[in-house]
Amino acid sequence: MxxxxxxxxxxxxxxxxxxxxxxxxxxxxxxxxxxxxxxxxxxxxxxxxxxxxxxxxxxxxxxxxxxxxxxxxxxxxxxxxxxxxxxxxxxxxxxxxxxPVSVDVNHRAALWAASVAAPVLRDLARRADVVFVGRDEAEALWGAATPAAIRALLPEPAELVVKDGDVGATVFTADGEIFVPAHRVDVVEAVGAGDAFAGGYLAGASAAERLQAGHDRAALTLATTADFPDPTAAGATVGAATVPAPTES
Known part of the structure; x- marks a missing residue:
């Protein structure tokens, strides 16, 4: 307390x-x-x-x-x-x-083994409205190796976002599924990219726009060692991708 x-x-x-x-x-x-x-x-x-x-x-x-x-x-x-x-x-x-409740599965093997974490994290995800999970971590936790298999395992969330590294991300909603490819990025530091993706996604509008916003923020994070990437310049360039500057709200 x-x-x-x-x-x-x-x-x-x-x-x-x-x-x-x-x-x-x-x-x-x-x-x-x-x-x-x-x-x-x-x-x-x-x-x-x-x-x-x-x-x-x-x-x-x-x-x-x-x-x-x-x-x-x-x-x-x-x-x-x-x-x-x-x-x-x-x-x-x-x-x-x-x-609404959003959950990032965020399994960390250094904290607990997959066999112990799997049922706890699955239960947590099933009770959320929005879920973020990496395809690789879903495979390690639950043996679900594809976005479709992960959706079959977690049908409850209104929005299930499956991230697949530099391939892209898929969101499943009541209207179906949408895939948006990731940016091509010269990776400098990977730490924090997942959180940046979630932040960008949750701030977006439509499902496709949210996925794009997630990729935009993740790309900015991947391209620097800084904790707070500066995306304020319009058309900030990340590798081969041009990332739009965020709008003020």
Whole structure:
């Protein structure tokens, strides 16, 4: 239980909220370009999130609640298993408030084995309105090797987005399926591209436009080691792709 929780702050339509936990340290990961990522999150404050934290989140005027399978994995880093309770309460509150729930499966083998994660992440995905999953991670988790097989495994989400690396991404909706190819990019650093894709997708309009926006943001992230790529110049070029600058909202 965190004694101090901030109000939601808005950054270009993205709401953020933070809590102060004097009993646990902040989790950390360090990008080491060309060598990988180093994680320091065992016993972190985020691993001790609980139902009271979910209750403290202000869902007024929230368009969508986006959660990650990494949060579901964090209970394996803390004895009390609080993380799933946090997710359960947050999803329940979103449902009660009529707020759609988005889930990025985000399986991380370093946190838990596929055999352990598979049923938990499948259940989490089946209860979401929008799901992001990599084709390769779906194959590792559930043995579903194609977008169609993944959709057959997860028919419940209103929108299922299957990402297939530099090939492209497919979205399944009630109206059928749409595929949009990925940009050709000279990859500098891959860390963060998945989150950038999800952010771009969730900010888009139609399904096809959302896929394109996801590819645009992922491409910008792939082409730099910076945490905050600068796409402000109109027609920012990424490899062979010309990525449109974002519009102000």
């Amino acid at each position: 965190h004694p101090s929780i901030s109000p939601v702050r808005q950054f270009g339509g993205l709401g953020t909220v933070h809590a102060v936990d004097p009993g646990h340290r902040t989790g950390l990961y360090v990008k080491d370009p060309g060598r990988g990522v180093h994680y320091y999150r065992d016993g972190s404050a985020a691993a001790h999130l609980g139902p009271s934290d979910a209750d403290a989140a202000d869902l007024d005027d929230v368009a969508i609640v986006h959660v990650s399978g990494i949060t579901a994995a964090l209970d394996r880093l803390t004895p009390d298993g609080a993380a799933p309770a946090f997710l359960e309460r947050l999803i329940a509150r979103a449902r009660a408030a009529g707020v």
